[in-house]
């Protein structure tokens with residue numbers, strides 16, 4: 044395991060999955076591995092494939108959306124190169140509260156390509172949804188105030204399991220973990236409602252274009268100076284959470300500072316900026 048090269052490919056909308064990926068990488072580095080967190084927005088498929096070829100093991104990380112993986116990560120996984128020799132893989136997900144089998148449900152697709160998932164671990168992190176989804180959902184989400192030290196401890200535990208080659212799989216039984224129930228409804232509503240929730244307050248928008256630059260799937264264009272939303276949204280929340288004018292509306296409602304504080308969720312630590320996930324190093 045010593046000096047083993049381990050690329051950790053992650054997608055992060057608002058910083059939680061970035062932060063956990065860095066924690067895991069640091070813990071692995073302390074244990075003698077050459078772990079490198081990589082935002083999938085900063086590599087081409089070809090570059091990723093080259094790194095995977097050199098790797099002793101591969102890590103994958105994504106935020107949970109309705110017990111599901113973001114579409115951009117699903118596409119990345121579908122494009123993973125086939126490997127021989129059962130290359131080990133770990134998957135970590137970040138979530139506000141619960142996902143059932145969120146880290147393990149794509150195992151068939153992944154294992155068919157020759158990887159062996161030996162670790163699939165859930166990390167509870169702060170909730171990044173600040174849209175007014177009705178008071179019941181809002182209250183439930185407010186109950187879950189994840190603590191970063193707990194996630195950091197779990198990252199250390201995962202790293203230790205990895206170097207000890209001791210498997211750790213959460214949500215192993217897809218059926219009994221009930222992740223499928225949430226995924227069913229999330230997928231059912233995805234095209235008809237979830238991905239089409241955005242609009243803009245034309246009075247507040249200053250046409251700065253930050254939403255356009257931050258969108259991971261190029262779903263936003265400025266038309267006559269105002270953002271126009273296509274139908275490829277992944278619901279990562281970057282446009283909504285990082286608009287400097289709070290001009291993006293969800294379900295035609297503006298951000299509600301009385302309910303959520305002066306600004307939407309901007310990441311787990313103050314040094315995080317979403318631009319860090321997209322700009323080429």
Ligand SMILES: Cc1cc2nc3c(=O)[nH]c(=O)nc-3n(C[C@H](O)[C@H](O)[C@H](O)COP(=O)(O)O)c2cc1C
Pocket residue numbers: 054055056057058059060061105106107108109110111137138139140141142168169170171172225278279280
């Ligand atoms: C569209 C959407 C759906 C979500 N669904 C869930 C969920 O099913 N379970 C959960 O615990 N958290 C859920 N969350 C919360 C995020 O998974 C969580 O805050 C995550 O850590 C965000 O990671 P990121 O900052 O790397 O984007 C959801 C967030 C979004 C935006």
